[in-house]
Amino acid sequence: GQQVMQIPQYQHVQEGEDFTTYCNSSTTLSNIQWYKQRPGGHPVFLIQLVKSGEVKKQKRLTFQFGEAKKNSSLHITATQTTDVGTYFCAAPGPTPLVFGKGTRLSVIA
């Protein structure tokens, strides 16, 4: 079935460094979504990408959808301690939304 592979599993960065997480699928995706889950919290919707090659920005966060609509990335510029959490990509699949395993980001001040 539809699987969304996400890497890396963990990322430790110094505050101020950049961070990127990648999401890959073996099949073409109709859309991809990104969520953030703070430690002990629940997932919060960040964005949805629909168009091939789409790039969207939210302050220090840049989201990209690949030309083939099989991969996506989330890039955070100059990380801050408030960026700590797990970032999940999710895409429609056999279930309404299939989540990647997430990338756990820790930021060292």
Add this chain to the structure above:
Amino acid sequence: GAVVSQHPSWVICKSGTSVKIECRSLDFQATTMFWYRQFPKQSLMLMATSNEGSKATYEQGVEKDKFLINHASLTLSTLTVTSAHPEDSSFYICSASGQRFYEQYFGPGTRLTVT
């Protein structure tokens, strides 16, 4: 807007008892609600999808008779874990989608511990 509440936020119960978890959309009508389960440091696994007034659709491997879902109104869905066992201990999260069906709004989750 788009607030989803969940109650209780945490519960401890004895093995063999049943626990009911409520999920409410506070400021919108949720045509569809989803129930997820999340083990520590793992991703979300969809358990079932429920639409108001109809039977829930369960994912493969999820026991319908054990995890009873009721979606009685456009703002309320309940998950009842029947005859709970320690292996049912987990973080249960509901989500709801409204008019922008692709966007899911998650509740704060319920941490269930079965002793």
